[in-house]
Amino acid sequence: MNTPELIGTAPFSSHGIAPSPPRGNGLRQAVTVLANELLPPRLREFVRLIGLPATLRLIERYGGLRIYIPAHPAPDHPFAGLIGFDKLRALSAEYAIDGTGLRFVLPKAQRAFDAIRNEQIRTDFSCGKSVRALAAEHHLVERQVARIVADIAF
Numbered sequence: 001m002n003t004p005e006l007i008g009t010a011p012f013s014s015h016g017i018a019p020s021p022p023r024g025n026g027l028r029q030a031v032t033v034l035a036n037e038l039l040p041p042r043l044r045e046f047v048r049l050i051g052l053p054a055t056l057r058l059i060e061r062y063g064g065l066r067i068y069i070p071a072h073p074a075p076d077h078p079f080a081g082l083i084g085f086d087k088l089r090a091l092s093a094e095y096a097i098d099g100t101g102l103r104f105v106l107p108k109a110q111r112a113f114d115a116i117r118n119e120q121i122r123t124d125f126s127c128g129k130s131v132r133a134l135a136a137e138h139h140l141v142e143r144q145v146a147r148i149v150a151d152i153a154f
Contacts, residue, residue, distance in 0.1 A: 038112040042104070049090045054083035063108035071096035118148045125149040 039047065039055075046055040058067075061082060069091050073080060079088045095102040121134050131149065135142040 038115050039109050040107045043107055043109055043112075045094070046091070049094055050083060050087040054087050057082050058106065059109050059113075062106045065106060066103060067106045068101050068103045069095045070101040071099050121145060121148050122152055126152060 043055055043059065046058065058079070069079075069088075070077065071092055073085070073088045073092050075085050077085075077088060079091075092101065117138060121138060124134055124137075125131070125145075129137075131142050131145045134140075134149075135145045138145070
């Protein structure tokens with residue numbers, strides 16, 4: 001699975017973030033700030049080391065699961081295919097302890113994903129999409145979408 005178009009190239013399907021047309025840098029910066037503010041400390045470190053798009057790809061695929069960052073990664077490691085070998089080496093360099101990798105549960109960062117989704121909904125609503133269409137697109141009930149856009153519409 002891939003990162004949202006706002007930050008990467010494709011949507012988060014499992015988090016309810018649907019495909020949307022490319023937007024300006026203003027929304028991209030707002031989403032980056034939102035995500036960074038709401039990410040747990042370890043994930044903020046990931047963002048510092050490998051960037052937000054790669055961090056979000058890891059969270060989407062492995063969020064909530066115990067992962068292992070090897071001290072000496074191989075190019076065929078599953079993380080290398082997901083975020084790139086150079087970024088995996090950056091994580092390994094940071095988290096390798098005495099030649100041993102690190103095993104931990106990767107946070108799901110649901111608050112950050114929800115904030116990104118809600119910002120997309122507000123932007124799409126401002127551009128003319130209906131509450132009904134947004135609810136269907138993001139797999140939400142109309143009432144929830146109405147609450148999300150209430151501060152800009154009602």
